[in-house]
Amino acid sequence: MLAALRATHEHLDLEVLDALTRDAASLPALLTELAAAREEELEGPGALLRGQVVVSTCNRLEIYLDTDRFHDSIALMLDAVATTSSLPREQVAACFDAAVDTPVAEHLYAVTSGLRSLVIGEAEIAGQVRHAYETARAQGRTSTLLHDLFQHAFRCGKAVTTQAPVGAAGRSGAAIALDLAAAQLGGLADARVIVIGTGAYARLGVAELQRRGVTPAQIGVISLSGREDVFAASHGVTPIPATQLGAAARAADLVIACSGHGTVLHPEHLEGVGRTVVLDLALHSDVHPGVADLAGVSVLGLADLRRELPPTDQAAYAQAQQIVAEHVAAFTARCEARRLDPATAALRQKVAEAAQAEIERLHRDAAAETAAQVERSVRRILARVLHEPAQHARRIAAEGGAEQYAQAFHTVFGIDITAAAPPGTARTGAEHTGSEQQWMRADRTVPPVLAMTEAETSQR
Known part of the structure; x- marks a missing residue:
């Protein structure tokens, strides 16, 4: 699943952000180090950290993770920021919001499009997000899920800039x-x-x-x-x-x-x-x-x-939000389709194994030239036959029927693919409304290490 922490100018003073982002450049390495140390202590299946991207700018500190363990990953991120910023862990937890899956994509796409910036529509943020992703990719810290998430984000930002320029309209x-x-x-x-x-x-x-x-x-x-x-x-x-x-x-x-x-x-x-x-x-x-x-x-x-959006830009802003929603839907459909990749792969493997046994028998019993021609014909037929189920799987996944498809696949072919999907991936789906209400304060998501005082609890 996707998990994310965010601390932004929308919720915090810039002085607080300044404190949180101290030594943010060392966060990726520290997250990797902490995850490796803790995974040995965790009970049950599932990886703590499959991939990560850290976005740190003058207006925000955001950490995007691909993880199987939501609460453990939130604790990991809070501990890492507490270490790099030298702030008390309970204070850090009070500054961050956390979310999982679809709301994470909604937020990132709005950020990359300049819709959540101090200056709405400003141009720098798209480059800053791309730099953060490319840095993580070059360091080998990304994953397939994060790759899909950020590639859709870049396309979304470009679409908003060209189709619905708003506010600063791409200015810096x-x-x-x-x-x-x-x-x-x-x-x-x-x-x-x-x-x-x-x-x-x-x-x-x-x-x-x-x-x-x-x-x-x-x-x-x-x-x-x-x-x-x-x-x-x-x-x-x-x-x-x-x-x-x-x-x-x-x-x-x-x-x-x-x-x-x-x-x-x-x-x-x-x-x-x-x-x-x-x-x-x-x-x-x-x-x-x-x-x-x-x-x-x-x-x-x-x-x-900081400037309020003028009334003349309200229509463009609404159009930009619609573009964001469309790209989130495309990303969600992509995630659902990927859930069925194991089904398609398992079907191909089962058919290929059966075909290979017959092809080997054919090569033993028939002339070499005849056997080669039949083998080419068989493989072409199998490719055409298997193409249609793969297309059906993508369409069904896009319509929210991935779980039913997986069950039907198991019933028809006797192949259980449920173990192939990492825990939590089904959560990237329709049960999320896309509302900001899906974000929660991090100290209410995972118990703080130390009890907070009443004054600290009411800071935000």
């Missing part, structure tokens, strides 16, 4: 942030800009600035990791040593802080300057809180990018 969060900065500065054409950081937001910000007519000579880049020269050379901007941060900031009209290294820009760097806009775009803020108190300085953070 950096573009929205620069809209806000331009409004406060009266335009960006003559603005002097420094970018702190060389990551994804820095690249997007520089590209968007240049698209708006800001010349490379007006843009400087500072890297706390010493990568300013490489970044500047590839983007045609001016490298600035980190030691000159104060002078560069005082000379700038716009500061884009997106390094994620923690507090980099302090009040003394901008004290006494004229009109300056600071875009604080890192989840782990680069900007000291005191900067916002300086006269003439305006600080805009990730939370300021």
Whole structure:
């Protein structure tokens, strides 16, 4: 079955997300390590971890698992995040929602389509989800179920972007942030800009600035990791040593802080300057809180990018939701069809074994040329005959009749395939309504290791 945990901007403050995502890059390896250690202790059949994909961005931390053990896998994920974030396990459990099967696909497809972003319709999230999946695949951490889940997600995101553009309509969060900065500065054409950081937001910000007519000579880049020269050379901007941060900031009209290294820009760097806009775009803020108190300085953070969907976009949003529903239905049908793969394989194997015995007898009793011709004819006939049951199986599975098909298959052919399907796979089906109500708080799904205080329980 699919199991997932999610902690997003829709339920949590960005500061809490920042804490949860600390060292999220080490989560996949830790999940694998913990699963290997615990599977030996679990009773009964079924794998704890068949595959995993971790999606970590500035707006969310989501973990998708292919597992046979829902509650054990939730406990596994919570323990892993508690370890990487260094937060108390009970606090982590209070921050996450959990779900299984169809609601997981519904959520992922809406996320990949930009419908659950801070800026609805923004473009980065599809690339971030794809990067997370490709990283997991390259590390050998995915499964057939997760492959199907994410491939449908990518097709869904593309369909929404092309057929029902909504909100930011495929624009980046950096573009929205620069809209806000331009409004406060009266335009960006003559603005002097420094970018702190060389990551994804820095690249997007520089590209968007240049698209708006800001010349490379007006843009400087500072890297706390010493990568300013490489970044500047590839983007045609001016490298600035980190030691000159104060002078560069005082000379700038716009500061884009997106390094994620923690507090980099302090009040003394901008004290006494004229009109300056600071875009604080890192989840782990680069900007000291005191900067916002300086006269003439305006600080805009990730939370300021949030915008309500205008009434003119409601129809497009409804169409986008319908596209998501269609792709979820296609994925569910695919899962049901895969449940019957063992039946099709068993039938092919049984027929092939019977045919092979006759073919071997034919080769013993007939001339070689005659035997070869008959063998080719027999195999062609069998391929045509077996094709139709396979097509029927797919259609019946898509209509929700996989269980009945499996029982009928056993009755007719005497082959029991129930053991071939991993426990829980039947749950990816029609019994789920697709409602957000199918998500539950993780600390109500699996008992916390430590009892929570009343204050902690009411945090969210």
